[in-house]
Amino acid sequence: MPPSVHAVKTVLTGEKRYLTRGTGAYRRASLALFLSGFSTFSLLYCVQPLLPIFSQEFSVSPAESSLSLSLSTGFLALAIVCAAAVSEGLGRRSLMSISLVGAALLTVATAFAPNWHLLLVIRAVEGLVLGGVPAVAMAYLAEEIDPRGLGAAMGLYVGGTAFGGMSGRVLTGIFAEYLGWRPALFLIGAIGLVAALGFIALLPPSRNFVRRPGFDPRFHVRAWLGHLANPALPFIFAIAFLAMGSFVTIYNYAGFRLVAPPYGLNQTELGLIFTVYLFGIGAASIGGLIGDRIGHFRVLLFGLALTAAGSMLTLSAALPSIILGIIVLTAGFFMSHSIASGLVGRLAHGTKGHASSLYMLAYYVGSSLMGSAGGWFWAIGGWAAVVVFTLVMLALAFISACVAQRLARENA
Known part of the structure; x- marks a missing residue:
């Protein structure tokens, strides 16, 4: 009997029916x-x-x-x-x-x-x-x-x-x-x-999902603790915390700098600066392709260095240099994030979803805590203090990447 025009075409793989x-x-x-x-x-x-x-x-x-x-x-x-x-x-x-x-x-x-x-x-x-x-x-x-x-x-x-x-x-x-x-x-x-x-x-509708009533906290705790015991993974989580913290800090307080004299940008002009995200999307894809060829940790270290370089460029008083700095920082951050998140799956042993959840936890906690902490540096020392704060975080992220690379090699 031929399928109706409304039928969902699937492919049978084992007991699973996938959308093709x-x-x-x-x-x-x-x-x-x-x-x-x-x-x-x-x-x-x-x-x-x-x-x-x-x-x-x-x-x-x-x-x-x-x-x-x-x-x-x-x-x-x-x-x-x-x-x-x-x-x-x-x-x-x-x-x-x-x-x-x-x-x-x-x-x-x-x-x-x-x-x-x-x-x-x-x-x-x-x-x-x-x-x-x-x-x-x-x-x-x-x-x-x-x-x-x-x-x-x-x-x-x-x-x-x-x-x-x-x-x-x-x-x-x-x-x-x-x-x-x-x-x-x-x-x-x-x-x-x-x-x-x-x-x-x-x-x-889900076709392969099997509902599992009840909740076994011991299973989830064991899975999370197992990933934290992995020698290299905690340093990858630290990179997520520090890199995201530095990225959000720059974006949070750049607006305060650019709406004030001598720049005086309006809300439309300030909002349009966020179109530099397009550079980040491209950098993430390119970083992944290059990482497959020359090594993911090399690209991760390069991305973090690029993020730091972009942060330093924003110290310039010239608006074009500030925007260029934000572009470079955005490209470096997305490159680093795409590589680091991919390394979680490569380094985790089993229950990769739990490992990813720990990475995302560190990622968003870094955004939350460091993004707000940057405001104190802005109040105390202006933009220069904000940049110093981000550079310290990026230096720690760079060190974490070096340590994670060594531990990953030792435990390969």
Whole structure:
């Protein structure tokens, strides 16, 4: 009996039925995961260009204004560790759907926050809710997509995260310039809600996922402790913490520098600077290709050095040099992050999902803690102090990479 036009074409591999490249279901799944990445990271980072506005609107310091982002990333880090385990009982698709809709509605609610403290509470809860997406999206892809087409689908998801991070920053800046920050957040939340509904409509139901009721904390604790006992992995986690901390610090406080004299950039101009994310996306892909040829640790060390060079370039008083520095820093960071996250899978022994969750925990805790700590350096010594702070973190990350390389060789 021929399949109907609405049938989902799958390929049987063992007992698994995968979605295969070239079918409508594969394209719908890929597009749905692109929308999930776009929505997650546009909602997460939409407040970053608004930090100078928050500082003035609510009469808070730059360090305090950065809490609107740091609390979200901090709670996201905690949620990522738990979300994968929760999805075993609730289901991948259900958890992602709830997370995306909930986060979009919370962004809309942020636009109506009457005071600073309530705004922070909403942003913290939003980070907690958003943790259900990055923790589960890659697991869904790995379970449902034919391995021969997994790379393309995974690449589209990662592209969605990068595009969302850039778009959330750029669009918020433009909306805030012409409409004000509250309408800007309302519109970003509305766009996120449309993307979430598109995700729900497009994503095919799970076919290979087996629901596992109950929760065995001892299994998860043993898995996490096992990865922490791996000689090289803790140093890779340290790189995630330090590199992300330095990257977010530069992006958080560059806005305060560039809206002030002598630059006086408006919100649209400030938001457009975030289009340099495109250089980061390209650098991540190129770094991975080069790493396969000359060695991943070599590219990791080069990426960290490039990040430091970009940070130092921003010390210039000339605006073109500052923008060039941000471009170089962004390219170096994404190159480092793509290599480091790939090394986690190569160095981990079993339960790779738990190893990845530890990496992402370090990544977002670094964003949260160091991103806010940078505000104290900005208050004490201005931009020069911020750059020194980032260079210290990058130097420690470079040392960690050297140690991890030696330990990986010794334990190969």
